[in-house]
Amino acid sequence: MTIVERVKKLAKEHKISLAELERKTKLSNGTIRRWDEKTPGIDKVQKVADYFNVSVDYLLGRTEKENFEPELTEKDERDIQKELQKIIEGLEGKNGYAAFDGQTLDDMDEEDKELLIASLENSLRLAKRISKQKFTPKKYRK
Template sequence: MSLFDRVKKIADKRKIPIAELERKLGMGTNTLYRWKTQKPSIDKVQKVADYFNVSIDYLLGRTENEAIEPELTAKDEKDIQKELQKIIQGLGDKNGYAAFDGQIIDDMDDEDRELLIASLENSLRLAKRISKQKFTPKKYRK
């Protein structure tokens, strides 16, 4: 599916004629139709993506997922770091979380410890993004 086909599909789904979309975005007549044969500038593709609240990757056919990943705020980052510290402290406590592969985090070598911490941090970030996407009301989404 071409870039134009994806734009047309989204416009049809939202009941917006291509000519009206071009007017709303300040583009010339038939600009979007020319995307069938010509490559557009990235700023025009970005305008369309922003208007429909989809990712550029979706418009370019790099992904089938229309949704834009929710961005984490400074507060989210702070919460992730707090939770990560709690988990790390729990792993270091013999009465805390279960030992990792029969070891407690303090007994691990530096490389294993860093890999575990990085994995935990990535998991917390992913969980935060999923929860923001799932539980943020549509009216508050970008």
């Protein structure tokens, strides 16, 4: 799929014509259609990518992922496990925080305990990904 085909696909999904896209991104008339014949400048491609909130790599066909999806590193995984362990320790014992209906983790049956821990772990992973996405500068995104 060429860059023009990808832009047309995105424009169709967002219910916008190429002419309207060019106006909104301050590109001259017919600029996008000429990208089939002439290599576009990166600044122009970046404007279109920013408009659709996709990566330049997606428009160029280098990846099929439209958006930057941060990968969790081994360090991130260790941090998640440490934080999860702190939360679990805070929910255990007589002095533990009430986790569900006034129960501590020790009061729960094994199935509920496993579900709660899995939910906490998923929440920590999601929070880590959102944080990485929000605070990673665009120039370092894949």
